[in-house]
Amino acid sequence: MSQHxxxxxxxxxxxxxxxxxxxxxxxxxxxxxxxxxxxxYRRRRLTALAVPGAALVIALVLGLTGVFGAAPGHGxxxxxxxxxxxxxxxNGTVGLTLKQLFEPGELQQALxxxxxxxLVKTNTYCASHPAGPSPASTGVLVAPxxxxxxxxxxxxxxxxxxxxxxxxxxxxxxPPTENPVTWVINPAAIPVGTTLFIASFPIVQTIFxxxxxxxxxxxxxxxxxxxxxx
Amino acid sequence: xxxxxxKAEFAEFFAASWDPCLRAVAxxxxxxxxxxxxxxxxxxxxxxxxxxxxxxxxxxxxVVRAALNAGASWWHRRSKETALTSDDIPVVGGEGTGLDTAxxxxxxxxxxRQREVIALRVFxxxxxxxxxxxxxxxxxxxxxxxxxxxxxxxxxxxxxLIRELGR
Numbered sequence: 001m002s003q004h005x006x007x008x009x010x011x012x013x014x015x016x017x018x019x020x021x022x023x024x025x026x027x028x029x030x031x032x033x034x035x036x037x038x039x040x041y042r043r044r045r046l047t048a049l050a051v052p053g054a055a056l057v058i059a060l061v062l063g064l065t066g067v068f069g070a071a072p073g074h075g076x077x078x079x080x081x082x083x084x085x086x087x088x089x090x091n092g093t094v095g096l097t098l099k100q101l102f103e104p105g106e107l108q109q110a111l112x113x114x115x116x117x118x119l120v121k122t123n124t125y126c127a128s129h130p131a132g133p134s135p136a137s138t139g140v141l142v143a144p145x146x147x148x149x150x151x152x153x154x155x156x157x158x159x160x161x162x163x164x165x166x167x168x169x170x171x172x173x174x175p176p177t178e179n180p181v182t183w184v185i186n187p188a189a190i191p192v193g194t195t196l197f198i199a200s201f202p203i204v205q206t207i208f209x210x211x212x213x214x215x216x217x218x219x220x221x222x223x224x225x226x227x228x229x230x
Numbered sequence: 231x232x233x234x235x236x237k238a239e240f241a242e243f244f245a246a247s248w249d250p251c252l253r254a255v256a257x258x259x260x261x262x263x264x265x266x267x268x269x270x271x272x273x274x275x276x277x278x279x280x281x282x283x284x285x286x287x288x289x290x291x292x293v294v295r296a297a298l299n300a301g302a303s304w305w306h307r308r309s310k311e312t313a314l315t316s317d318d319i320p321v322v323g324g325e326g327t328g329l330d331t332a333x334x335x336x337x338x339x340x341x342x343r344q345r346e347v348i349a350l351r352v353f354x355x356x357x358x359x360x361x362x363x364x365x366x367x368x369x370x371x372x373x374x375x376x377x378x379x380x381x382x383x384x385x386x387x388x389x390x391l392i393r394e395l396g397r
Contacts, residue, residue: 012380012383012384012387013352015333016333016337016348016352016353016383017352017353017355020253020254020257020353021253023253023256023257023334025249025252025253025256025262025266026252026262026266028244028245028248028249028252029270031241031244033270034244034270034273034274034277035237035240035274035277037270037271037274038273038274038275038276038277038278039278040274041271041274041275041278042278045278100282101282101285101286102282103281103282122285123285200285202285202286202287
């Protein structure tokens with residue numbers, strides 16, 4: 001619908017906003033009441049998840065909902081959390097499926113369990129001096145892209161690769177047109193003396209991957225997007 | 231990030247966002263008492279997932295959406311217990327001008343999705359793309375909902391606007 005058909009939408013929008021600004025609201029409750037209610041909500045959520053049994057409760061305490069070595073058909077094993085899934089395939093590669101915004105430390109720990117040395121950050125850009133090799137050209141990143149359709153990650157001039165994705169805060173909030181993103185990583189191809197760097201930039205909805213040297217110097221700084229994104 | 235830093239950040243967000251979020255939820259649902267509870271629940275859930283919500287591009291939109299979702303569940307449960315008419319729902323803004331009351335009453339009559347679009351796009355001033363991403367719908371669908379909502383509001387408000395201009 002073009003604005004020409006409704007030339008006074010701006011006026012109506014302002015009237016709605018003005019009307020809202022005049023709306024008297026009760027004072028906010030004490031912060032302690034909100035955080036207490038938040039803790040109760042978290043407990044309810046964990047209790048609901050714990051129904052299948054004690055083994056699952058133990059896995060949740062560890063931050064995992066799957067156990068390595070317990071996923072038939074996918075090779076050695078699968079690590080599954082609410083935020084991501086790591087699947088080890090029989091050829092030695094590992095599929096990383098990102099489902100929603102993730103806790104960097106949790107993903108880094110899970111990658112280590114899957115045999116992938118990695119540094120995972122949010123809103124942080126890290127670079128090696130000298131620069132590490134590209135994860136795509138070294139074969140570390142075998143198949144970056146979306147499940148079900150070709151959507152290659154974009155190589156950045158600095159050697160890293162990035163992909164624009166939508167990561168909701170909670171599951172089942174992805175638009176119907178968006179599939180979870182799966183990256184296939186080959187741990188054996190990670191050159192000695194390097195580590196995989198994964199950064200999420202929620203504001204620009206981008207995931208960035210690169211290889212960092214562990215022998216040279218690395219610098220990390222706060223950033224809202226990788227520097228190579230136009 | 232430590233717990234104390236998390237709590238300090240959340241406290242700042244809560245203090246700055248309570249009023250605008252509650253206003254958006256109340257105007258969208260038409261019930262201040264219920265909106266207050268829904269908004270408190272939404273902030274509680276935001277605190278429960280603060281490390282992720284704090285990274286969200288539009289955390290206020292997250293809170294408003296969570297509050298409206300909580301409200302939808304409440305109304306769904308309530309509607310199974312007893313049939314509601316529009317007269318059962320207390321209207322906010324009744325003590326304001328006639329135009330305010332008319333606006334809020336008109337908002338209350340919109341379909342739920344159109345009210346969500348109004349809450350995010352108009353009351354929280356999010357752009358079309360962010361609103362679309364947040365609701366999980368296409369930008370074109372947001373525009374369509376917004377257009378239909380504005381058409382309905384304009385139609386509903388015409389008599390009130392005329393009365394207001396005649397004062």
